[in-house]
Amino acid sequence: MTGTAIRDAREQLFEAAERVLLRAGPSALTSRAVTTEAGCAKGVLHRHFADFDAFLAELVLNRVARIDGQGAALRDLAGSGTVAGNVTATSTSLFGSVAVAIVGLVTSRDELRARLRAARPTGVPVLTEAAAMIASYLTAEQERGRVPVEADVDTLAPALIGAVRMQFADRNSTPPKTEAVHRVVTTVLAGLVREPRP
Template sequence: MPTGIALRDARAQLLAAGERVLLRDGPAGLTSRIVTDEAGVAKGVLHRHFADFDDFLAALVRERIAAVGAMSVELSDRAGSGTVTGNLSTALARLFDPLGLALVRLVLYRDELRARLRPETPRGIPTLTEAVNSLADYLTAEQRVGRILPDAAPASLAQAVIGTGHLLFAGELGGLPDESAVHEVVEAIIVGAEPGAG
């Protein structure tokens, strides 16, 4: 049985190992045996920290959801500074980094995982739903300071930005988009919602 540091940090080791395996092998390659081997712990250690493998996977996704929540606060605090397009473009790059994309694929791949996450995300796709809410909150904050028109619909704009952003980062262009491609897509979506547009 592993002792010392390995046991004290086993939960964090397992989650970090799960992220590495997911990035390397994709959702189909993510098994409890491969994760425990990657973490360097006995298989039973995973079951001491998580009810079952889907509970472990749900913890991976919940960590990302928490990170999206933290990003949401930072993003809303930027209302009135920089440009709306620039702020949204930066947010998309953070949301759809390789791990973010891999977690979306994982959630779509495993029905049981989505079921486990329903209490936190009753509708939509976990991580994407929270991302939409994050951008909607930011756009609402920009609306309050006059950089988004009063009759614009922040939630609808956020859905369009996240949906299009996901397609773009998932390989719409045959690879990861560069900064100018992201900027161009975001600008095309929000241009009609900004004062002085048209």
């Protein structure tokens, strides 16, 4: 496929990088590995990005942007289902994807972290956005009376994200069952949620 024009080259390169990342981890993610996985010449990556760290920064920011869509969908669930069920489903979907690998990538590459700090001066990309998504949802549930107004959602949200992320931390093991994630979520939310039990 070398020398062949690629439609949506950037997205194809991002998807190839995700596959390498999921299969072999951050240390295997090189420009050659990405272009080989994408089936294109190495020069294709450098035509679209200044260098490999610029590519990785755009990959992270592109994937972080997807969390905004998940956040809107989660907020729309406020008042329906159960709070723990909604948080469980969303966080399982988030961390069952490439998100855990992206966090590993960010924490393993100093130059990438430095570039991302320019756009996001605080927090770890993906985790910060995930916590904001959960906080926004819990705020919506406060408005509906299912989470007490006095609950500190800005503390609860990172606690939930951190606890759930630990369930998915080992990329080589089998992902946790939904029931295990739900147990973690209900434990963090214990005594706070005002909704009938199923």
